[in-house]
Amino acid sequence: MRAEAQTGTQAESRAEAMAQAITNHPALLSFWDFQEEAGSDRVAKGPHGYRLREMDGPIARADDGVFGPYAADMTFGQWFNLPRAECPALNFHGLEGHLTLIAWVKRAGRVNTECQAIAGMWNESNKKRQYCMFMDLSIWDSADQVCGHVSSVGGPTPGYIYCMTTAIGGTAVSKEEWHAIAFTYDGVHAKVYLDGELDPRKEFNPYLYDGGLFDGGEDGADFTVGSVDRSGEAGNRYVGLMGGLAVFNQALTEDEIRSLSKH
Incomplete structure (x- = not known):
């Protein structure tokens, strides 16, 4: 019992240290740790305390967290929304639209029925795509990998019916296990990371997009979060636990992502 308690205390100390490193990073905009109870807005820590609103009913807490005892337990169709007018700092656009998203996820062990959006500003219905981190995109011979979608045109890629411009990792991300996934864009390359490491794939990660x-x-x-924006409706829905989400206004280096991702 004492050894177990020490192990638990050590894990809590590591989580607290990692949360502090995230909130102290000079490029941080918002960091959600999803400790709030169902029925509550999830309020970000950091310079911008933006509030994520539950969609399609209260989102339960699971007793299985990353930055505390809890995580958001997102069932099929549930997602979080943050109105555009309320989060100007997250409106990355133009050549200076540099960013990093890091999310801590535990995917549900279900049969994939559609690609799963993690977080971003991405409205397909009105051709207002900007950026979004996905899993299971199912384009360019991809399935369970982390993907970082970028668009300079808003609509489908010319010559295609979908947006095809994305970084795609080389590794299938397992289910029912915690993973840190990350997506960066520096105006030239989109990159995706798995558990703190660049997940290379020829031609797709890094992905040239200037x-x-x-x-x-x-x-x-x-x-x-957990869906794309389809004018108030959910699409590309994520299913599983969401233990943390951090957004930065720079494309962080691999060393920075490694240090902020490890748990």
Whole structure:
């Protein structure tokens, strides 16, 4: 029992240290640890205390967290929404739209029925795509990998019916286990990371994309977590636990991502 208690205390200390490193990073915009109870907004720590709103009913807490005892338990169709007008700092666009998203996820052990959006500003219905981290995109011979979608045009990639411009990792991400997944864009390359390490794939990670990000304007996409924005409806829904989400206004280095991701 004493050894177990020490192990638990050590894990808590590591989680606290990692959370402090995230909140102290000079490029941090918002960091959600998902400790709030169901029925509550999830409020970010850091310079911008943006509030994620539950969609499709209260999102339960699971007793299985990363930055504390809990995580958001997202069932099929549930997601979080942050209206565009309320989060100007997350509206990355143009050639200077540099960013990093890091999310801590435990995917549910279900048969994949559609690609799963993790977080971003991405409205497909109104051709207002900007950026979004996905899993299971199912394009370019991908399935369970981490993907970092970028768009400079808002609509489908010319010559295709979908947006095809994305970084795609080389490793299938297991289910029912915690993973830190990350996506960066520096105006030239999109990159994705798995558990703190660049997950290389020839031609796709790093992914050359020097066109910048689309400017959705005042009526552009909301910032969403666990879904894309389809004008108030859910799409590309994530299922599983969400233990943390951090957004930065720079493309962090691999060393930085490694140090902030390890748990």
